[in-house]
Amino acid sequence: MSTATRSLPRTIGAHAILLTYTAIALFPVILVILNSFKSRAGIFGAPLTPPTPGTFDLIGYTTVIGQGDFIHYFQNSLVVTVASLFFVLLFGAMAAFALSEYRFRGNSMMGLYLALGIMIPIRLGTVAILQLMVASGLVNTLTALILVYTAQGLPLAVFILSEFMKQVSDDLKNAGRIDGLSEYTIFFRLVLPLVRPSMATVAVFTMIPIWNDLWFPLILAPSEETKTVTLGAQLFLGQFVTNWNAILAALSLAIMPVLILYVIFSRQLIRGITSGAVK
């Protein structure tokens, strides 16, 4: 049975490709989760099989919860991610609004300057950032991480959001001006709700690298007090002995919060990605 727009072989082909891709993408994640529920012998004996009654073991999870201060690490990761996300979205949206709404000298140069960060990895400036943090006494604080991540996320946020803000109707903003709304009210009450899908897109793209980052926590905030989850998991990576149960359990746990945030944003996300394409 075939219609004008879809034929059976083509549908099968497309699904085959998509399923293969899904399998490849999910394979490592599933492997981590499966093995986190197995004993050490089970992990090394048959790494690809699901846990059986013989190999099922929660030792990894008990180690993680018992040994390291993992609840605290989780808390640190969450604080850093949520705070950075908040600042990236707030400042990114405000800068994007100014760039798209107001005509001023150097507008396009400013836009280019703010977008430059997309092309230059922030890690190139690690030494200077470390010196700056030492000088300002921010080493081993979560503030240091939040500042760095905000800087890291802003260029992409400004770039994406300013494109979307240009699509918000001028008439609507002008109607607000005639009704006596301030520019801030226009921004927060009229414009932001209309660009919510694109905000979700930016949120997801910003959130994942922050949550997964190992580099800056290791350099700027390695103390016990400020460790993040990814850094905390390193605890079980020894030079000679590696506690695989604990590492896999820690990583499985670390997936959860980011997965929850992703599910929250994803409905908006799809709209955000496609909304520019049609209409």
Add this chain to the structure above:
Amino acid sequence: MGSLKIENVKKAFGPVEVLKGIDLEVTDGEFVVFVGPSGCGKSTLLRVIAGLEDSTAGRVVIDGADVSATPPAKRGIAMVFQTYALYPHLTVKNNMGLGLKQAGTPAAEIDRRIGIASSMLSLEPYLERRPAELSGGQRQRVAIGRAVVREPKLFLFDEPLSNLDAALRVNTRLEIAQLHRRLKATMIYVTHDQVEAMTLADKIVVLNAGRIEQIGGPMELYNSPANEFVAGFIGSPKMNFIDGGRLGEIAKTIGVRPEHLTVDPKSGRWKGTVVHAEHLGADTNLYLDCEKAGLITVRIFGVYDAEPGATLYATPDPARTYRFGADGKTMK
């Protein structure tokens, strides 16, 4: 209580001059329509009056007070936009009341005014709805209601009917005309549609390329256009322009409106062939390819049977033939 004076207003976006010195006076209670082709600066002029754009030079005076440096909310104006521009997150009632709330009007007064406006525009059943739950015509009525509750000195309309379908456009046009009669307020209305201009206006301002071509009442513009541009813009179908040289006239161009031509199958001034006939019932538009005059349009009232290819003679009404000089101005 609603006069407007514009003195030598100019507006340039970088090197592009959009308004090249506009002078205009609107008296209290007048319905003035700005009309012109797209890009002529009519919307920009309205935005300058509203305060949404700053003029590069010149003054805007509302009720004797220079408002050139006053923000839009303090000018005592209300504006209706082409795209309605309703606040999507507010109900119809709050959409209408927001401006008054911002200005610190007491709640009882806001409710009273919303009551009057919504009964005037028959919006009462929809007061608790959001804009997304309304049809296009209802949305535009809400936008008009939002302007009415502010009791402004000046109503500004920026192509309010362009997003509506043809039937609704006629209805809403009627409503705006009735609203003007009832409120006796000063209204300024921008459109590119000369039919809207002719039907609504007390006074029409024809703009072209950033300049005013002519100001006058609808019949004044129709009967004595100042120049070729106004003559061509006002009236539908468009006036026929014929090269004066081909007809042996001194004037550069001769203009005859389609309705001021008569046709006869046997004799007449200009012999031509029917190229196409449009039968509209109430009238018939004939397109004639004439030996002397070129392609012309003839409007005949009532039904007229003419097959393409037939030969017809067209004769202009000598009293209603216009002559334009080399500078485009009408010759007396």
